[in-house]
Amino acid sequence: MADNPNRKLAPTSYIVLGLLDMCGEATPYDLKGMVAASLGNFWSVQHAQLYTETARLAEDGLLSERREEDGRRRKLYSLTDAGRQALADWRAESTRELYELRDLGLLKLFFGADPAAIAPEQLAAHRAKLAEYEGLVAEAEGLAPSGPRLALESGIEHERVYVEFWERLA
Amino acid sequence: MADNPNRKLAPTSYIVLGLLDMCGEATPYDLKGMVAASLGNFWSVQHAQLYTETARLAEDGLLSERREEDGRRRKLYSLTDAGRQALADWRAESTRELYELRDLGLLKLFFGADPAAIAPEQLAAHRAKLAEYEGLVAEAEGLAPSGPRLALESGIEHERVYVEFWERLA
C-alpha cells in the first residue's frame, strides 16, 4: 500500500480500474471473465496480467485488497478513492492519438498474400462476429445507451465494413 | 548467422521480412521510414525494434547483412533464400484470428467517458486521416490493386465508419 502515485499508468491499468468501477469488488479471475465477456472483443488482456496489474495498482494505493474467508482465500480488489480519481481523470482527458488495428489478415494482404487464399476464413470469422454482436445489441434493445453499448455499436459497424471488404476479395 | 530456424516469429518479424522483400536492401533506419509511410498507419512499430529485430533475423539466418563503405558504415540487410521462404510460408497460411482494435477513445467511451468530451478531438483526427488516405488513393488511381492499395482501401472504409460514429456523438 506504499502510495506511489508517480508510476505512469498504461491502458491495461485503466481497464482494471474501469472494470472494478463497474462491479465494485472482484478477484483477478473475475476480471478475466469480465474482459472475456465484453471488452476482450476489441482489446485483449492476458489473464496473467490481471494478477500482476492488480498487485501493482494496490501497491500504488489505487486499489484496496482483502482476502476471502473460505478455502481459497482469494484476493478481492476494489477501488480506493485515489483509484476512482485516477480513473475519472483519465476518462476526462481527451486523446488525440488514433487507434491501432492489429489485423493479421490485413497484414498478410498488405505484403502480397493472395486475397482468395485468406478471404474465405476471414469472411467466415467476421460474419460470425457480426452475428454475435447483433444478438447482443438486440438484447440491449431499448436500454439507455451506455459506454459498453456504444462500443458495441461501433464494433458492429466495423464488422460490417469488414464483411463487405472480404466479400469483394473472396 | 547461426541458423536457428526454431524461433517462433512474431508479426514484427514478418513486417521486417515483408518490407525487405519490397525494397531489396535497407538499413533499420530506412525501414523506419517505410513503416512510417505506409503500414504504420494501422500497425505501429517502435524504431528501436527495427534494430533488434533485424539483428535477430540475421542471427536466424533469414537476413544477410553487409556494411556500407562510407563514414557511418551502416548495416544493410536483405532477405536470404530462407527469409524469402519464411515470408512466403507465412503469407500462404491462413489465419482464423481476428483483429485487435486498440483505440483509446473507444476505451474511454466504454468506461463511461462523456461522449461530448472526447468526440470533437476524435472526429477531427479521423477526418484528417480520412482526407490523407483519400489523397493517397487518388494518386494510386488506375494502378493495379496491390497489397498496400487494398489495405489502404480498407483503411478508408474504417475511417468513414469512425467519422460517422463520432459525428453522431459530437
Place this chain on the structure above:
DNA sequence: ACCGTCATGTAATCGGTTACATGATTCT
C-alpha cells in the same frame, strides 16, 4: 564557430506472453 535539429543507434527497464503448476468440481 556555434547552435539547433534531424539522423542514427544502443541500453535499460518494464509490460506482456508463454509455460507451468496445483486446487476444485463434475461425470461415469
Place this chain on the structure above:
DNA sequence: AGAATCATGTAACCGATTACATGACGGT
C-alpha cells in the same frame, strides 16, 4: 474413486517502450 475438465495462480522469458547518446548537417 479415478479421470477429465475447469478454476486459479505464479514464474520465467522475451519483446516492446522509453530514455539516453552521439554523429551529421544546415543555418546564422
